[in-house]
Amino acid sequence: MIQPAVVHYALEAMAVELREVAVPDIGDADVLLRVGAVSVCGSDVHQAYNTHSWPVNVPVVLGHEFAGTVASAGGRVRHFHEGDRVVCETAAEVCGECVLCRTGRYNLCPHRRGFGYGIDGAMAPYVRVPARCLHHIPGTLPFELACLAEPHAVAYNAMCVNSTVRPGDLVVVLGPGPIGLLCARMAALAGADPLIVAGRSADAPRLETATRLGATQTVDVDRDNLNEIVRGFDPLGADLVCDATGASGPLAAALSLARPGGQITKVGWSPDVVAIDVNPLVQKNVHLQGTFSHNYPVWERVIHLLDRRATLPDAIVGAALPLAGWREAFTAMHDGRVIKSVLVP
Ligand SMILES: [Zn+2]
Numbered sequence: 001m002i003q004p005a006v007v008h009y010a011l012e013a014m015a016v017e018l019r020e021v022a023v024p025d026i027g028d029a030d031v032l033l034r035v036g037a038v039s040v041c042g043s044d045v046h047q048a049y050n051t052h053s054w055p056v057n058v059p060v061v062l063g064h065e066f067a068g069t070v071a072s073a074g075g076r077v078r079h080f081h082e083g084d085r086v087v088c089e090t091a092a093e094v095c096g097e098c099v100l101c102r103t104g105r106y107n108l109c110p111h112r113r114g115f116g117y118g119i120d121g122a123m124a125p126y127v128r129v130p131a132r133c134l135h136h137i138p139g140t141l142p143f144e145l146a147c148l149a150e151p152h153a154v155a156y157n158a159m160c161v162n163s164t165v166r167p168g169d170l171v172v173v174l175g176p177g178p179i180g181l182l183c184a185r186m187a188a189l190a191g192a193d194p195l196i197v198a199g200r201s202a203d204a205p206r207l208e209t210a211t212r213l214g215a216t217q218t219v220d221v222d223r224d225n226l227n228e229i230v231r232g233f234d235p236l237g238a239d240l241v242c243d244a245t246g247a248s249g250p251l252a253a254a255l256s257l258a259r260p261g262g263q264i265t266k267v268g269w270s271p272d273v274v275a276i277d278v279n280p281l282v283q284k285n286v287h288l289q290g291t292f293s294h295n296y297p298v299w300e301r302v303i304h305l306l307d308r309r310a311t312l313p314d315a316i317v318g319a320a321l322p323l324a325g326w327r328e329a330f331t332a333m334h335d336g337r338v339i340k341s342v343l344v345p
């Protein structure tokens with residue numbers, strides 16, 4: 001059987017097209033998933049523009065943020081049956097043997113390969129997934145919102161697992177992209193106040209969304225002095241700076257914004273290599289934390305939050321388009337016209 005799929009086929013800019021590919025066969029421990037909705041990630045857009053910083057196994061079907069219905073299940077699959085509504089984690093392959101896998105931190109397994117860059121993803125009507133990646137979702141959660149579980153899990157892991165946010169903490173989020181906005185929302189739910197979200201002039205619509213999601217103040221760094229604004233709230237600086245810019249340079253700003261004894265959580269990444277004065281890290285005893293991906297308990301939490309609409313997901317989702325509209329879906333995100341595009345294969 002043949003199906004259309006959005007395929008990233010070469011390591012050059014805009015080497016993405018809608019192609020006919022085979023509907024995958026499944027193994028004993030796999031499920032064939034009928035994709036209900038797949039959201040476009042900033043990383044999909046990076047791959048399409050060839051500005052990504054991770055190895056990609058071309059040709060590969062894009063898409064790692066997805067929800068759908070079990071179409072068929074392999075012989076050793078026990079907990080998922082035809083017709084079950086599910087979302088799928090992104091760690092398509094892990095070794096299962098290393099200490100990280102054995103302690104539930106399989107997102108950090110050195111052998112991890114994810115959907116959409118290492119393994120064929122979900123921008124197609126059908127995708128093959130290992131059953132261990134699945135979570136059931138409630139009937140009250142539509143696929144168009146459920147597919148946002150993955151970026152929610154990134155933000156939850158960044159702000160609620162790898163960082164500590166207490167009510168009344170001064171939190172600054174740099175970069176109002178989809179992940180930055182979701183990080184801001186998680187910080188708001190955790191009680192951050194003041195909660196400052198900073199972006200560029202071109203981010204004006206996204207900064208408006210940040211306010212809807214609970215930011216107490218937004219800052220256009222092209223126009224205003226973020227450092228002065230933060231120190232207007234507390235001369236010592238921020239308890240937590242979340243760097244969700246997807247660039248390396250803003251780490252310098254984060255180091256100057258963090259208070260002595262404060263935290264920096266870096267969630268976005270890029271191929272840039274920059275020279276940064278790291279002395280403030282030492283002098284201020286700052287806790288600098290990377291955060292990558294997510295694991296099972298994080299997914300269970302974000303499915304609940306999404307079902308409760310606690311994260312205001314409707315403020316994030318833009319247009320839902322058919323698979324053939326992938327180019328518009330990608331460019332709308334790249335140009336900042338929508339925060340999150342969704343494809344319905
Ligand atoms: Zn993603």
Ligand SMILES: [Zn+2]
Binds near residue numbers: 096
């Ligand atoms: Zn492992």
